[in-house]
Amino acid sequence: MIIVLKPHATKEHADELMQRIAALGLRPLYMPGQERVVLGALGDERAIESLHLDSDPMVESVKPILAPYKLVGRDMHPHDTIVEIAGIQVGGGRFTVVAGPCAVESADQMRSTARSVKAAGAHALRGGAYKPRTSPYSFQGLGAEGLEILRTIGQETGLPIVTEVVDVGDVELVDRYADAFQAGARNMQNYRLLQELGRSRKPVILKRGMAAKVDDLLLAAEYILAEGNPNVILCERGITTFETATRNTLDLNAIPLIKQRSHLPVMVDPSHGTGLRELVTPMAKAALACGADGILVEVHCDPPNALSDGRQSLFPEQFEAMMRELKPIAMAVGKAL
């Protein structure tokens, strides 16, 4: 940890801070510069955080050297982690496709959609029973009834089920139905929920928050791993920027960046990442090309009549075409699809 003092900080002040650093068992370092005095603290700098040095009025800024996460980081865990969703592998040379509608609307809608995505090669089925919606007047999901439908259709088609959980109180119920939890972008910093998911051993697909840096996403994942659940799949789904032509800005830089910093598998959601059906296939291809371990994509048997997110849902024949176009790229980058 590097501590930059204010221009008018005295030697006495520096000494006092160095004593506090030493008292923690760290090695303090004194670096007087031309315009500022800089201190260093060698050792486990996560310990030094407890000193809250940035609160000191004589401290101008504090610059950490190490990443703030441990368990999700690649430093201590150099090899790629593979997570399994009911036998379906995510990570490690595979490109996993999770497809389905935004929301579970009825058994017929799920059955029709599930059959077509399965026929086209999807590996798992998604669908929301609990929908966090911006407006209280929008469709909020079928709840427990939706979970029942998901299980029925999952069993019929043999597709593992991925579904979102939005509240601590629902975790137990969802756990009984789903093969993997999804924690949505709006809940990436719902730490209570993350901790509860950390006490399960089911895989968690953790979506990046709209205003979350990659490091914030990794810290959110750290909450889950710190509770004992190592089965986390990160998911880039677009961030909030000034661009209004797309619903979000899909940040594919995040894929190779996460691969550098973390051992966890990472998926991409080109549906929310763009908000526009026409952009989903190109961005799915880009995700595959830059190293993502899979995609989460919205497909609906009848998008014009979808109860939510129809604008970004693929028609079944578009999904089929996308799968066909992904295959040669998967071969080109050496991934199994």
Place this chain on the structure above:
Amino acid sequence: MIIVLKPHATKEHADELMQRIAALGLRPLYMPGQERVVLGALGDERAIESLHLDSDPMVESVKPILAPYKLVGRDMHPHDTIVEIAGIQVGGGRFTVVAGPCAVESADQMRSTARSVKAAGAHALRGGAYKPRTSPYSFQGLGAEGLEILRTIGQETGLPIVTEVVDVGDVELVDRYADAFQAGARNMQNYRLLQELGRSRKPVILKRGMAAKVDDLLLAAEYILAEGNPNVILCERGITTFETATRNTLDLNAIPLIKQRSHLPVMVDPSHGTGLRELVTPMAKAALACGADGILVEVHCDPPNALSDGRQSLFPEQFEAMMRELKPIAMAVGKAL
């Protein structure tokens, strides 16, 4: 609602959409332009949302005319709402100051801080018992013990208590201790929590999310009002932008903008809005000058030893100085402080 069709949409397609609009009891309108056909739908356009016209492959875009919220909007409720926190008025010509530490750390820390902010003129006391922290390794709050301390100190000093609730499961407990709930920026779209708070009648200070537009904040407030709780105070606390010199970018444009669009009172949190103690007083003054109904400000009896957010906490003497500087501005803008 205005519906813009794609360039190649046919007359038949337009007719079909107009029939769907008419079937809802709305009046459809046909406007053929030089390069695009545009349709209109006159009547309650919140009804037309159920058609999900933006999902139709022949529709290029949909432009709503009305704001998506009703209860929080000024259209139907032109007069300013005044919310009371245990007898303390927020809105309506007063400038209300809620002060206290980021987190409740101990009875001594709360007592010392509460006495000094009370002496300087604060109207209510804040302090977090449950802290949503970016890192799982940071101090997470004292929980129920913190609530006990808050109540004790509140009774000792006669200051009403404002504290954050982060989970649906805690609402009942917090309700027993606090005079007003705070819903934090990370929970602005935790709709389940908002609905639960809507079933209380206690005031809710609802903070704007880091990536939330003003209209998103108003829609979040609509969730609370729609459940029956009219006592909502909005709070601007800084948004996420590219600027890194400050923790967030305090968006004071939001104050007069919210005043135009909504009848609810609005406060400003200059502590989180800047992240820097030195900027808190100038921004508190700006908030008062541009029409805010109050501030939420972090003060700690000993900032260098605060367990969280010390960098942005005022020293007690700084808070006292700020209150002195606010007074003549309050007089200048005709507000009671």
Place this chain on the structure above:
Amino acid sequence: MIIVLKPHATKEHADELMQRIAALGLRPLYMPGQERVVLGALGDERAIESLHLDSDPMVESVKPILAPYKLVGRDMHPHDTIVEIAGIQVGGGRFTVVAGPCAVESADQMRSTARSVKAAGAHALRGGAYKPRTSPYSFQGLGAEGLEILRTIGQETGLPIVTEVVDVGDVELVDRYADAFQAGARNMQNYRLLQELGRSRKPVILKRGMAAKVDDLLLAAEYILAEGNPNVILCERGITTFETATRNTLDLNAIPLIKQRSHLPVMVDPSHGTGLRELVTPMAKAALACGADGILVEVHCDPPNALSDGRQSLFPEQFEAMMRELKPIAMAVGKAL
């Protein structure tokens, strides 16, 4: 054009506005809704802009129906444009690679870099003689001497030359040396420069500004086409967002979006788009997969000693590896590399 009136606007006011619309030869439309009166104006809505209706105090908002550009838009020009840089085709089924250092530093540096990128399959050579730098104390480029070096090395290697022009006063000089102009992100809204480039017939690679929406980029291109130069290549190079781990956020959504809206070819600059050498190859692959017509990539014969942007410059062997990895993806998406 759709004009939404304020809630308290009277029928007289609406009539007056409709007369102004009709006086322009457009057909006005009156749409009284439940809470707002809405007006329409059918006809060339670029004409109606001259009415400045959004300035009227009774007008709440104005919603244009058509895109604000004409010449760059796909509506009137459905087929893809192919631009040639000294015989090298950009667009139309090819993936064009323009490579070279950020700045021209010396003949030796250019020669060494040019030879290696040529050997690895690059189609054109880039290098800056005029460098817009954030700090006045950073290397600002060799100027005219740099142009001389570029021409010499271009002739030696047979590679066409692409170089940035930063000021109207330099256009004539640069025109004598370069095969294509580059207009940088900081100059995307330097309209005087764009107009001057519009009076040339040399190709212009126009980079998206850091805070420019895709439509702003298309409008900037419209400036060049409006002056008579149809040879514009758009370039996505990353936008400014809150993410700090990468220098910019490469917005690949922009590629399929631009392809929908415009007939112009579009390249990607993964070097500035990421700022990190390690991310350049994955993002180049993603750019190819999602439909870009080429890349602009920084390669330096000795990155650790580069005078600018060394952090994002590829080593020659990294460039060679990237070209090898791009080939099978090009085949997979049916592009010639």
Place this chain on the structure above:
Amino acid sequence: MIIVLKPHATKEHADELMQRIAALGLRPLYMPGQERVVLGALGDERAIESLHLDSDPMVESVKPILAPYKLVGRDMHPHDTIVEIAGIQVGGGRFTVVAGPCAVESADQMRSTARSVKAAGAHALRGGAYKPRTSPYSFQGLGAEGLEILRTIGQETGLPIVTEVVDVGDVELVDRYADAFQAGARNMQNYRLLQELGRSRKPVILKRGMAAKVDDLLLAAEYILAEGNPNVILCERGITTFETATRNTLDLNAIPLIKQRSHLPVMVDPSHGTGLRELVTPMAKAALACGADGILVEVHCDPPNALSDGRQSLFPEQFEAMMRELKPIAMAVGKAL
């Protein structure tokens, strides 16, 4: 300067870097941590920038300690600078109001507007002869004719003239007419223009770019001071964010932040900063309250017929009311208006 090495960097590598640091006359420092080796370089760290250490493949990151600017910084120049525009003081306890239309449209329009703003207490007159417009089809300004009108009206009313210059080639001409240059947000990184303005001695009002951090603005100002012109007034005019309800997000945090970091005076442009006439007065008051040295505000004698930016232009009577409302706040904060 702090240099963090990659986890696998060897002692040899560190030694080599330390020799390069020492060769520059700086004192190198070796700090081996548990997971990373960190190097320090004591001395003038602007020198060390020439080593381009961040380009080295063994370097993970480089953390500068000092601000990258010198002349504009407060470290070496602790006292506030006062800049004079034709005898009108900006900075030092005054609140200076520069008012006028976005664009010069005619002598009548300028005369009418100038008389009313003068009567209401404005200190200087603004008006654009050269207008950078997003669309090539929008009004681009009267050019030299506009400058003539500005001079005439300035002489008639006794108001100093502030006008924008958009191209190096215009500086000499504008210099003959204007009392102060304005460098617009789109040109904040047009370094050639900044250097040319640095060779004048006339005051320059330098506006913050839409995607520029405060430190970028200060570096842009450094370009002007480095050429010898100390008369720079900074101007906050709103930044680009995700919020769409306002044209830009006025970042008032920047005012106290700039006051900490720089000795230059700073103004606020609430017209561009909000884009909405109704928000201009509240934000002007906020600017005054948080320490700005003045405002640049758009007023038009007939906003509904303005050729540009009418939506954000005040009516003359609104400007007069604003001036009346500013007066008591100026007194409250101890400024002369």
